[in-house]
Amino acid sequence: MLIDHAKIYVTGGKGGNGCQSLYKDLYHRKGIPDGGDGGPGGEVIIESDSNLYTLLDFRYNPHYRADKGKHGGSNKKFGKRGKDRLVKVPVGTLIIDAENGLTIRDLAAPGERVVAVKGGAGGKGNAKLRVATPGEEGEERTLLFELKFVADAGIIGFPNAGKSTLVSRISKVHTKIAPYPFTTRSPKLGVVSFYDETFVVADMPGLIEGAHAGRGLGDRFLRHIERTSVLVHMVDIVPLDGSDPAENFFKLENELKLYRHHVYEKPRLVAANKMDMPGAEESLKKFTSEIGREVWPISALNGEGLPELVRAVYRKIQDAKKKTEEDNG
Ligand SMILES: Nc1nc2c(ncn2[C@@H]2O[C@H](COP(=O)(O)OP(=O)(O)OP(=O)(O)O)[C@@H](O)[C@H]2O)c(=O)[nH]1
Ligand SMILES: [Mg+2]
Structure with a gap:
């Protein structure tokens, strides 16, 4: 029996940077640190969809990246979480980790989901730490999709x-x-x-x-x-x-x-x-x-x-x- 294959690259969104900010007014001339945390990056999520029948499209579009988290702001404002990226595959698709060949998930029924990669954590703002930290990179992974022909x-x-x-x-x-x-x-x-x-x-x-x-x-x-x-x-x-x-x-x-x-x-x-x-x-x-x-x-x-x-x-x-x-x- 023939098998349809695709290799795809997924990357979680980068976390937003923490904010470095000082609040100053008449009474606080040295300033109070008030930088907020960056938001975490989005996840890449794979979902089975009963309207799809082949992996053909993945041959042409093998890269999927979730959105970045927003940077933190002054006045302890948190950055927004990055948007997740939904990748739809036909029902029956096997999701395999290309690095070790292990099956992550068999999306056997319609509407099943698996998180392929997480987003990076957001950085801390200087309201929490002395110096704000940058957001972390999102996870990266190479996946193999396999789908048996009927x-x-x-x-x-x-x-x-x-x-x-x-x-x-x-x-x-x-x-x-x-x-x-x-x-x-x-x-x-x-x-x-x-x-x-x-x-x-x-x-x-x-x-x-x-x-x-x-x-x-x-x-x-x-x-x-x-x-x-x-x-x-x-x-x-x-x-x-x-x-x-x-x-x-x-x-x-x-x-x-x-x-x-x-x-x-x-x-x-x-x-x-x-x-x-x-x-x-x-x-x-x-x-x-x-x-x-x-x-x-x-x-x-x-x-x-x-x-x-x-x-x-x-x-x-x-x-x-x-x-x-x-x-x-
Ligand atoms: N004479 C003759 N009749 C045939 C032959 N093959 C099929 N038939 C007849 O053609 C008719 C339709 O056959 P089916 O096999 O049901 O045709 P089908 O293509 O599956 O039809 P659908 O499922 O309705 O699309 C039946 O009455 C069969 O007996 C053949 O080689 N010679
Ligand atoms: Mg028939």
């Missing part, structure tokens, strides 16, 4: 394409198969054996035009494919409604693009299903030339082409794994 491969396609039939054929999972759209309401995972290896496929609910904007089962389902490493785009090569397979293919690809660019960029295979149906061969030829990429012809029903597809999916997953490892250094 599946290695996600099977996507229009409703009724035969996704559930495929998944129940190549794995031991049996999800409901029916000749009407939206039979599958949520992703179902199945384990596929390939020689001595296994990988996990996710049977996804059918996708329709406008899904990126919430139509059908919409973006609720699209989110799940963010956490799969490769996609199998499955088309019905002889759709009952007489629609054009190539047109359907481009419509769905466009939904992925409209949804999020990194989903669209995911490596994928194209499978043409229902090759056992009359007219499938001609339709496949037309489809392949129109989309201009390699197509795996299969029949999820009678098993034709499935060993070849499974092998190709396995290879794609291996390639994706290598690439993630390279990306993570």
